[in-house]
Amino acid sequence: MRSHNCERLCKCTVCGTSFNQSSHLKSHLKIHNGEYFGEYPYKCSSWGKSFDQLSNLTPHMIIHNGERPYNCTICEKSFNRFSILKTHMSIHNGERPYQCTICEKSFNRFSILKTHMSIHNGKCPYECTICGKSFNWSSNLKTHMRVHNGECPYECTICGKSFIYPSTRKIHMRIHNGERPYKCSICGKSCSQSSNLKTHKRIHDGECPYKCSICGKSFNWSSNLKTHMKTHNDERPYKCTVGGKSFSHSSSIKTHMAIQNVDRPYKCTICGKSFSHSSRIKTHIRMHNGEDSYKCTICGKSFNWSSNLKTHMRIHNGACPYDCTICGKYFIYPSTLKIHMRIHSGERPYKCSICGKACSQSSNLKTHMRTHGGECPYKCSICGKSCSQSSNLKTHMRIHDGECSYKCTVCGKSFHQSSHLKSHLKIHNGEYQYKCSSWEKSFNRSNKENVHTNAKIMENPSSNNVSS
CATH class of the missing domain: 3.30.160.60 (Classic Zinc Finger)
Incomplete structure (x- = not known):
């Protein structure tokens, strides 16, 4: 009954500590009288650690022999100590007896509550002696030290690559086994990481949380924003060793070098066309089998590139990120803005080789050339009259339907x-x-x-x- 009502009948005359059993007091007194000269009589043969009682040594030895005699009856998880099992059971029954007095958050272990309190008082007792970064868990500091000493204890058994964290190795293993546990509920695309799925979903909802502070253009990847910023400061760190041309992104110079070297190792088995990147031939194959992986959830239009779908979504959400600095007009596409700027600059780069007429767009020049060749590809289905432009045919059709707009x-x-x-x-x-x-x-x-x-x-x- 003493253990239940917490009565402390046996008190140490040296330090005043109380015990509910005389055997516990007896063991405690050995500390004061130095009976074993700093060592306890029961010693671990593996580590050399000493214990004052045999009952304490026995549970310790379970650590070395890997024995886990205490099983959870709910999830069948095993433990080497009964106290750990008892703590584990609080997960299943929802018991959280240790509550924070500040935010009222509850925990199933006092040690976790103690660590949690460091969040409120701003105290992180475990500090890195190299970089000064602080942690509220000693285990976090221990793991952090691997960054400085280069220790990577978790090795891939297939390719031999090593990692600091076991979680990183777990994600890496999905490259080898092809596991993609995170699936998009909209288009069905699978990802190997939850963070990748979260980023992927921005394509569907049009979310672009990373915004350029200079031009206001938004991106769904922080890395894309970082690359974009190089266009403003004219930073081009990647230089071609052949022609000397510089690029702001590593992928751009990789593609450029493939063109220079005429290195196109990826060949289509259907039409024979070659590509410099495996991703490009993969996208190209979709054209042959009619597969469009990226579908608009609003109008149902499909695309074989995720970037095309992203651009298409601007039609629905009204996003026009490209604005004219002269008149303030906004555009969905950068190419449309480029053509619009020719109105202000008067630039007409496309010139007719017959009469010398200049046009601001290649499509306008193509239409103009029909006047010389007499080509009239747009024919009226009612009277048979032919027109050189689709807009002219549209206007002509008003005669038949009586439309006077x-x-x-x-x-x-x-x-x-x-x-x-x-x-x-x-x-x-x-x-x-x-x-x-x-x-x-x-x-x-x-x-x-x-x-x-x-x-x-x-x-x-x-x-x-x-x-x-």
Whole structure:
């Protein structure tokens, strides 16, 4: 009963410590009288550690022989000491008797509560003597020291690579066994790490938490932001040894070098096309089998590149990260901003080799070339009329369906084309741009001037011959 009601009947006359059993007091007195000259009679043959009682040595020896006689009846986990089993059982029954008086958080062990208290008082008693970093657990300091002494005790049994932490080795082993336990619930993609899955999910929800403080562009990877920042400070640490060209990212120079060396070891077995990267041939294969791994959850459109899906999501969420510094207009794509800037700079890099006309876009030049070649690929399905541009066919179709989208606000007359409305408005404001050189008659459209001139020639053909 003494052990239950915690009665302390046996008291040490030297230090005042009380015990509930005389045998415990007897063992304790050996410390004061130096009966064994600093050593206890029961000694461990492996470590040399001494104990004052045989009952204490026996549980200790279990550590060396690997015996775990105390089994948990719930999860069948084994322990070498009954006290550890007792503590473990609190996990199953939810018992947390040790509560923090500050934040009221509870723990199943007093030692964990003691360590937890260091968070509130800011005390981290275990400090690294090399870098000064502090820890609230001695085990954390011990593991941290491996960073300084280069100790990597956890070795991969397949490739021999060593790691500081067992958790890192566990993740590394998934490279060899192909294990990907973390699966995306949206597209089904599997990842080897939970952190990779978390980052992957940003593609679907459009989350880009890493923002550039200079241009405002956002990224879903911190490493992408770091690489992007090099474009602002013009940092290009990776230099080509052949042509001397510099790059801001290591992957860019790797791709560049493959082009320089014409090194394309990855060949497609279907079409024979070669690639410098294994990832690129993997993406290329999807074109043959019609596989699109990255699907938009809003409109259902599929893409074979995750970056394409990410860019596509801007259409739905309205993100326009590329803005014009002159007029402030925003764009989804950097290429669209580049084309827009030509409006301000007047740059027209695409020139017609026949008439010399310059265009700001390659697509505009392609359309222009049809005027020389007489190509009209867009044909009306009703009357058979052909047009050189799809926009012209669209305008032509309004004749058939009776659509007159452009209405005069003065007289209410409607037109198929905006240019016709523009010409019509000149009647109301008295603007006549085209003038006859003979009669001083004015017209609001050039084709009306041509009709007038032809009529004049028909009326007086001799005057036309004299003038010519």
